[in-house]
Amino acid sequence: MSTSFTRSQPERDSLLLKELSELVEHHRAHCAPYDRILAAAGFRGADAVADLPWLPVRLFKNLELKSIPDDEVFKVLTSSGTTGDVSRIYLDKAAAATQTRQLGATLQAVLGPKRLPMVLVDTRSLLNDRRSFSARGAGVLGMATFGRDHVWALDADGVPDLAALRGFLDRHGDAPFLIFGFTYLVWLHLYEVARDNGLDLSNGILIHSGGWKKLVDRAVSPEEFRRRLARDTGLVHSHNFYGMVEQIGTIFLEGPSGGSLYCPDFADVIIRDPRTWREQPVGEPGLIEVVSTLPTSYPGHVLLTEDLGVVHGVDDGDWPGKRFSVLGRLPRAEARGCSDTYREAA
Amino acid sequence: MRFRFGDPGELTAPSADRLTVGDPRVVDFLSRFARRLLAPAVARRHPELGSLGYFLRPAELTRAAARLERPDALVFPRGNVFHLPPANVDTIFVYSWALSALAGNHNVVRISSRSAGAAETVLETLNATLEDADPVIGRTQRMVTYGRDDATTAALSAWCDLRVIWGGDEAVRAIRRHPLRPSARDLTFPDRTSWAALSVPGWRAADPAARRAAAAGFANDSYWFDQAACSSPRAVFLVGGDPDGVAEEFLALVGEVVAQRGWSVDAAMAVEKRINAYGLAAAGAVTSMTFPRNEVTALSLTGAGAAPRRWIGAGAFPFAAVATLEDLVPAMNRQDQTFSHFGFTPAELRAFAVALGGRGVDRIVPFGSALTFSAIWDGFDLPREFTRLTTLDA
Numbered sequence: 001m002s003t004s005f006t007r008s009q010p011e012r013d014s015l016l017l018k019e020l021s022e023l024v025e026h027h028r029a030h031c032a033p034y035d036r037i038l039a040a041a042g043f044r045g046a047d048a049v050a051d052l053p054w055l056p057v058r059l060f061k062n063l064e065l066k067s068i069p070d071d072e073v074f075k076v077l078t079s080s081g082t083t084g085d086v087s088r089i090y091l092d093k094a095a096a097a098t099q100t101r102q103l104g105a106t107l108q109a110v111l112g113p114k115r116l117p118m119v120l121v122d123t124r125s126l127l128n129d130r131r132s133f134s135a136r137g138a139g140v141l142g143m144a145t146f147g148r149d150h151v152w153a154l155d156a157d158g159v160p161d162l163a164a165l166r167g168f169l170d171r172h173g174d175a176p177f178l179i180f181g182f183t184y185l186v187w188l189h190l191y192e193v194a195r196d197n198g199l200d201l202s203n204g205i206l207i208h209s210g211g212w213k214k215l216v217d218r219a220v221s222p223e224e225f226r227r228r229l230a231r232d233t234g235l236v237h238s239h240n241f242y243g244m245v246e247q248i249g250t251i252f253l254e255g256p257s258g259g260s261l262y263c264p265d266f267a268d269v270i271i272r273d274p275r276t277w278r279e280q281p282v283g284e285p286g287l288i289e290v291v292s293t294l295p296t297s298y299p300g301h302v303l304l305t306e307d308l309g310v311v312h313g314v315d316d317g318d319w320p321g322k323r324f325s326v327l328g329r330l331p332r333a334e335a336r337g338c339s340d341t342y343r344e345a346a
Numbered sequence: 347m348r349f350r351f352g353d354p355g356e357l358t359a360p361s362a363d364r365l366t367v368g369d370p371r372v373v374d375f376l377s378r379f380a381r382r383l384l385a386p387a388v389a390r391r392h393p394e395l396g397s398l399g400y401f402l403r404p405a406e407l408t409r410a411a412a413r414l415e416r417p418d419a420l421v422f423p424r425g426n427v428f429h430l431p432p433a434n435v436d437t438i439f440v441y442s443w444a445l446s447a448l449a450g451n452h453n454v455v456r457i458s459s460r461s462a463g464a465a466e467t468v469l470e471t472l473n474a475t476l477e478d479a480d481p482v483i484g485r486t487q488r489m490v491t492y493g494r495d496d497a498t499t500a501a502l503s504a505w506c507d508l509r510v511i512w513g514g515d516e517a518v519r520a521i522r523r524h525p526l527r528p529s530a531r532d533l534t535f536p537d538r539t540s541w542a543a544l545s546v547p548g549w550r551a552a553d554p555a556a557r558r559a560a561a562a563g564f565a566n567d568s569y570w571f572d573q574a575a576c577s578s579p580r581a582v583f584l585v586g587g588d589p590d591g592v593a594e595e596f597l598a599l600v601g602e603v604v605a606q607r608g609w610s611v612d613a614a615m616a617v618e619k620r621i622n623a624y625g626l627a628a629a630g631a632v633t634s635m636t637f638p639r640n641e642v643t644a645l646s647l648t649g650a651g652a653a654p655r656r657w658i659g660a661g662a663f664p665f666a667a668v669a670t671l672e673d674l675v676p677a678m679n680r681q682d683q684t685f686s687h688f689g690f691t692p693a694e695l696r697a698f699a700v701a702l703g704g705r706g707v708d709r710i711v712p713f714g715s716a717l718t719f720s721a722i723w724d725g726f727d728l729p730r731e732f733t734r735l736t737t738l739d740a
Contacts, residue, residue, distance in 0.1 A: 063629075304620075
């Protein structure tokens with residue numbers, strides 16, 4: 001049993017309310033813009049996790065929000081956004097260590113305690129490209145620390161490296177090994193190669209993330225993805241995850257039976273009705289709010305995303321807590337004005 | 347190159363056709379175009395086209411042409427006019443094209459490929475009207491869609507006597523890279539900001555019906571184009587007296603209007619408003635923000651100087667209180683276009699306009715008229731811009 005997916009919802013609710021309320025006060029005391037936002041919103045205190053004041057995640061693209069002095073900034077994480085704006089997330093040493101540790105603990109739920117041999121479904125040359133490095137490269141590098149004896153599934157030109165894969169499987173294929181990659185790369189460059197060349201991935205544990213949009217365009221649903229990987233390559237241990245740089249270290253991981261994402265003990269999701277802003281009941285889609293106790297160096301502990309999702313059930317799945325799905329992105333607002341707004345929408 | 351209206355062919359070829367200022371063939375065409383726009387089915391679908399149809403009714407066209415006559419000069423068409431409306435064409439460009447056609451110009455209008463909705467209806471209606479119009483209309487009035495083709499833009503820029511650029515600062519800068527011929531000039535419509543002002547004593551003196559009417563007019567000004575038209579109010583100034591409770595009462599009435607009309611803002615717009623409102627709060631420009639309903643966002647500004655010039659989202663209303671209209675003068679600048687008002691005396695408004703001295707604000711109009719196009723726009727007398735003068739000393 002995992003160390004990270006243990007708390008039932010009632011247990012989680014009371015612990016998170018206490019810890020997150022403390023974080024609210026901590027950030028109010030150390031981040032003046034955050035304090036001004038809460039003051040303007042008239043926030044007085046919360047009786048439930050869903051009453052905690054959330055920040056729109058896009059604010060991290062527009063504002064510098066941090067709760068540590070400049071000389072304690074240890075790492076600045078950036079993510080390239082769809083609009084070209086970049087989120088800036090400020091970590092001090094302690095926060096950086098905590099996020100790595102908690103990410104490890106979360107992954108242990110499916111990987112076990114030991115580092116496994118690892119296939120990276122990407123190209124090493126990804127790390128040379130300074131532009132894409134911040135987003136995809138950082139994800140790959142971050143995940144690489146949870147494996148050993150790495151092999152890249154794609155060569156420098158982004159073409160599947162069948163020899164490297166065969167060599168890896170010869171050495172490690174008869175015991176559990178880790179596969180990591182972006183969902184569409186796994187489908188395009190690992191699944192098809194493994195299927196066409198009869199590679200045996202049955203000992204693989206796949207961790208994958210990234211939007212489904214590119215796959216939806218090819219008519220591949222999450223269920224189809226799992227089913228065909230299992231049928232054609234033997235790979236049955238497949239875990240999608242949902243996470244973002246604005247809440248680094250927190251990932252919502254797909255359970256062993258597939259179909260739903262779960263919240264680690266230090267995190268949760270609230271699905272909000274974008275009209276009433278109230279929490280949606282189970283089964284009703286809405287905007288995903290992600291909460292996590294990890295952000296101590298910046299006020300990212302309660303964030304409203306622009307992703308749509310739905311909670312399928314509570315304390316009734318592979319692991320305790322809520323299980324949910326991500327349904328896709330909320331289309332950006334486009335106003336029909338005469339001038340400057342077009343530029344923003346373009 | 348897609349011809350959306352008018353005869354296909356070389357756009358910059360010399361033409362033997364000559365129109366006059368107030369040419370009867372153009373007046374006839376525009377009148378019949380207007381009648382089609384005013385048909386109930388069209389007006390229901392696109393209320394803004396109803397206003398356009400009203401603007402183009404024959405009596406108004408004749409009056410506009412007559413106003414151009416002057417005792418000291420002969421008035422002629424300017425010549426060739428090249429129009430570049432905003433990417434997401436709204437109806438304003440039709441007004442400027444129609445006035446230019448009425449002035450007797452040969453026109454080429456570049457219609458964005460992203461045009462949709464009301465613009466498509468405009469084009470359908472224009473084409474339907476063309477079927478039994480004088481053929482000179484199709485030969486002299488053309489609307490085309492073409493991609494990012496610098497060569498075409500350059501050729502049309504070299505062809506025209508007047509280039510009309512809508513769509514904000516960036517569009518103006520981008521188009522200006524293409525030279526005009528020495529005698530030609532630009533008529534530009536850059537980024538603008540507009541405001542609303544509410545007299546606190548005027549509000550308190552108004553009866554409930556007048557207050558409701560003010561809220562209804564303001565709601566039209568704000569919601570018809572998602573508060574993003576250049577003349578939609580971006581912030582509301584509460585002027586004079588103790589403003590306590592006025593903004594709340596006003597917005598409650600606006601909320602009622604919005605509910606009655608069945609207007610709603612979509613989820614993305616609601617999020618957009620939060621992001622911008624929180625950003626203003628974080629920057630210290632806003633001291634309180636409330637979201638009485640999704641369609642209405644209320645913000646209290648620290649002062650008139652903190653009023654945001656950029657778009658915040660549909661139904662976002664920052665309020666600032668000042669003692670007198672004159673106190674707003676330092677906060678106004680050349681970017682400011684429409685100043686819509688409620689509850690002031692004509693004398694107060696005139697004193698304000700005089701104090702501004704043309705350094706900012708082009709239009710001062712009552713609530714409900716912010717979006718009403720007029721032949722004088724952005725400080726220009728458009729019919730005059732579309733004509734040229736010949737003097738004759740016999």
